[in-house]
Amino acid sequence: MMNGVGRGASVSLNDLQKSYGGVTAVAGVTLDIRSGEFLTLLGPSGSGKTTTLTMIAGFETPTDGDIAIDGKSVVAMPPYRRNIGMVFQNYALFPHLTVADNIGFPLKQRGVPKAERTKLVGDALELVQLPGYGARYPRQLSGGQQQRVALARAIVFKPRLLLMDEPLGALDKQLRETLQLEMRRLHADLGITFIYVTHDQEEALTMSDRIAVMNEGLVAQVGRPEDLYDRPDNHFVAAFIGESNFLPAVVRGFEDEVVVAEYNGSLIRAISPSKQRDAGMKVILSTRPERIRFADGAVESPAPQNRLNVTVTEAVFAGERCRYMLRTGDGSSIVLKEPSSAAIRRREVGERVEISWSVADTILV
Template sequence: MLETTTTSRTGTRIDIRNVSKHYAGATAVEDVDLTIEPGEFLTLLGPSGSGKTTTLNLIAGFTDLSSGHIEIDGERVDNIPSHRRGLGVVFQHYALFPHMNVEDNIAFPLRQRKTPKAEQKRQVAEVLETVGLGGYGQRFPSELSGGQQQRVAFARAMVFEPRALLMDEPLGALDKNLREKLQLEIKRIHQEVGRTFVFVTHDQEEALVLSDRIAIFNNGRVEQVGPSDELYEQPRTLFVATFMGESTVLRGDPQWQGKEWTLGFHGASVRGVAEPFAGPAALVLRPEDIQLAHREEEIPAGRQYCPVTVKQNIYLGSGRKFELELADGTVGIVRGSLAQGAGLEVGDPAFAFWHPERGSLLPDTGTQSAT
């Protein structure tokens, strides 16, 4: 029976221990160590080629490990074939059988497990209601929209009560409005069934909407794992800071006095407190943490600031977004209310300012700002 409760967490625990996958002359995944808790919605997020889909395939058993091991509820599954791991999988391409109606498509994994027909019928009807397709059982895939076909794919992956549901960019082929609608549906289904969901995407906003935690991949490694607010507000690397949303990056060579630093760059010098590190640094500022002033004397006392030139003034309906240029050519982003930067036009000189406690000082690894 497919459990539907908002309080029960019935999913499995998945432990990925020092897992690597090497192909001839290339490394797809390198020393990934990750625990997915029972009932958790964990998203593997990163750019194309970062290792997130390979990691999902290693969990599913579609790809063999080069080193390390994977445990499901404490049992090592390295040598267990994919069809015996008890995991449901949903792909971007729905892979529905065109000659079968919806009920038969969903019932396929139950038939494979030789579930009695009466039980098949009951479980299919139940999961159809869960995904919002009650009454669609006799339709064929060609009679369904893309979003409806994806719901059928979800239903088929969940109907046999998998230990966990693995999803590889399942919404990638859908238009923006439908994609956003199905994101909320997936979130609702996860809350209802209480099982472990592992979701792969390259879309930061999608990851923020869906996840309990996010694992950010880069070059085959996990750069940081945590809840979305932690990744956004407390990034540990410059890649995480620039990949998770827009940012302004100020670069320079910091001078340290204990934990206090001073960073000089073209047109300004700023200060703050952080754990010391060697080498060049990058101060990462989020768009909502920066404000604009026409003149230096308008800047409130105690704020950090630097001179800028307005390159774009974009009306967003509920607010405004400014693209700025610093003296060294760095591009900056400011986002705020309609009153933010009132009267500033393209080409105007201005001052960007922020509270000194905002921003993250990180080692400058050369990663470009994701603006």
């Protein structure tokens, strides 16, 4: 892998805002994207992620706040001077131009002579694994090929920043996974900064160096994929990324970094990565379904555990794993996922069991 430090642009969003009439699309986004980073804006539709990207590209003017690329504000700069590559969801290839002319388009705008253009277009086609496709028209290509051409067109002029707006949204699952790997490879080879927009959390987790989770026009949390998954800052992130069990509890005390909370008469130990908590505070405990285990018969983990007695209300065999729906003493539901094995006894509906999970996997949100 090549060392890409310095080849990518750094991007700073400072209290970026956009509203249309009275409707707020982006409510104040502050985010520092490092040089050469693969950052994903992840969020449900209407969370402001695409509007944020559109403002970085320069197609929308912020209502307030600032965008700086490499420390220089670009808010007043028209899109065609920003020198940013962009890949659109529907590819946005020019239908009346051949693949070679599509890819050569940004070079032509920059006055690159024809001979050099031909060479660079050839290199770009090579890079996206479509050599020899130059003479075809976009409509003669499959969706995946069109997306590769769009990618080639967005990087052929060597921008230091590449924006991608749900580029794989229209493709089927298998092709999407292939292209995800290709984009990772391309990111590593080029060393430029990628800002990627998606609503697909799995895609975000697989590809990104860091993810900014967006909700209602704000950044809910920024962090590495494993940080977001293991240490969600708030209820929204815990619920949006992966699956989580939520239990209401009241803070009763502290043991070093660990918060002791009471849930339905049981003491549950948890960690609170984001906020300071005080005794008596109402909190929500969050735990991932695959981090919970049936306590009986399982190998005891050395890490400190939380325990709870529950009743099995639903048991579903789903191939690689079994999924159980459990009911606690106060009637709340807990989901438990267990890797399936012929050696493990399947639980029956109505069975009363004890479950356990690590304190480190119990997060206050």
